[in-house]
Amino acid sequence: NSLFHLYSRRFQWVSNLTAVIRDYVDYNLGFVEVGWVNFGSISGVKFERQSPYNVVFDDSIPIRKLAIEGAYVGILMRKTQIALRQYAAMHGLKITPNQYKSTPTEELRYSLPSTRFHTNDDSLASFLIDPRTQKSTPKFHELLKIYIRAVPSDFEISPEVSANPEFPQIYCIHVLNHQHIVGIHALNSAYPYFPLLGCQARVK
Numbered sequence: 001n002s003l004f005h006l007y008s009r010r011f012q013w014v015s016n017l018t019a020v021i022r023d024y025v026d027y028n029l030g031f032v033e034v035g036w037v038n039f040g041s042i043s044g045v046k047f048e049r050q051s052p053y054n055v056v057f058d059d060s061i062p063i064r065k066l067a068i069e070g071a072y073v074g075i076l077m078r079k080t081q082i083a084l085r086q087y088a089a090m091h092g093l094k095i096t097p098n099q100y101k102s103t104p105t106e107e108l109r110y111s112l113p114s115t116r117f118h119t120n121d122d123s124l125a126s127f128l129i130d131p132r133t134q135k136s137t138p139k140f141h142e143l144l145k146i147y148i149r150a151v152p153s154d155f156e157i158s159p160e161v162s163a164n165p166e167f168p169q170i171y172c173i174h175v176l177n178h179q180h181i182v183g184i185h186a187l188n189s190a191y192p193y194f195p196l197l198g199c200q201a202r203v204k
Contacts, residue, residue: 016032016047016048016049017032017047017049019049020049020199023049023051023052024199024200024201027052028201029052029063029199029200030052030199030200031049031050031051031052031055031196031198031199032047032049032050032196032197032199033048033049033050033075033195033196033197034047034195034196034197035048035195050075054075054076054077055074055075055076055196055198056072056073056074056144056146057070057072057074057198058070058071058072058073062200064198064199066198067193067196067197068192068193068194070149070194071148071149072146072148072149073146073147073196073198074145074146074196075145075196076142076143077142077143077144078140078141078143079140079143080139081100081139084100084143084176085100087143088182091183092183093182093183094183095176095180095182099180099182100141102141102176102177102179102180103139103141103177141176142176142177143174143176143177144174144175144176144178145173145174146172146173146174146175147170147171147172147173147187147194147195147196148170148171148173149168149169149170150168150171151165151166151167151168151169152165152167152169153165153166168192169186170189170192170194171185171186171187172184172185172186172187
């Protein structure tokens with residue numbers, strides 16, 4: 001119980017889970033990413049709310065089964081040059097100078113499947129990427145962090161987590177500006193779940 005209370009305060013469980021519940025109430029769709037982080041001398045579990053507008057996922061199965069049966073789920077992140085460098089250093093991404101110079105190949109457009117909402121041309125995302133405004137606005141990069149479930153033998157690669165090449169493994173892949181794969185690694189976890197979980201009301 002003492003560790004539970006320590007983690008909840010230090011890693012802001014309440015604020016993040018409250019935001020997920022608010023998304024669920026507003027949009028009937030909410031997402032939270034679970035991870036292990038180091039905070040000074042303390043390590044622990046962190047819950048981080050992810051906006052439904054920025055999440056891409058396998059919609060062929062119910063949201064409640066996404067973490068255990070889904071083919072993929074990912075997060076679209078918009079980062080400045082400095083923020084991208086910080087993120088790359090923290091997560092071990094290998095980004096070359098030329099890749100840092102690249103820009104997204106298309107405008108950022110977020111959608112929310114449950115409400116069929118689409119941003120209009122005057123959205124903040126379009127404004128930041130529009131070449132006509134780049135002189136007066138910071139340059140932003142789009143970084144996609146996507147978790148996929150794949151069978152190693154299908155791609156002729158050696159399994160990293162299970163000795164069975166026919167057993168599906170979860171990989172985390174980072175893609176920069178729709179063009180460059182800058183990081184890929186297998187998740188070494190005791191549980192076959194995506195670390196990005198979704199919630200949605202059941203449809204009878």
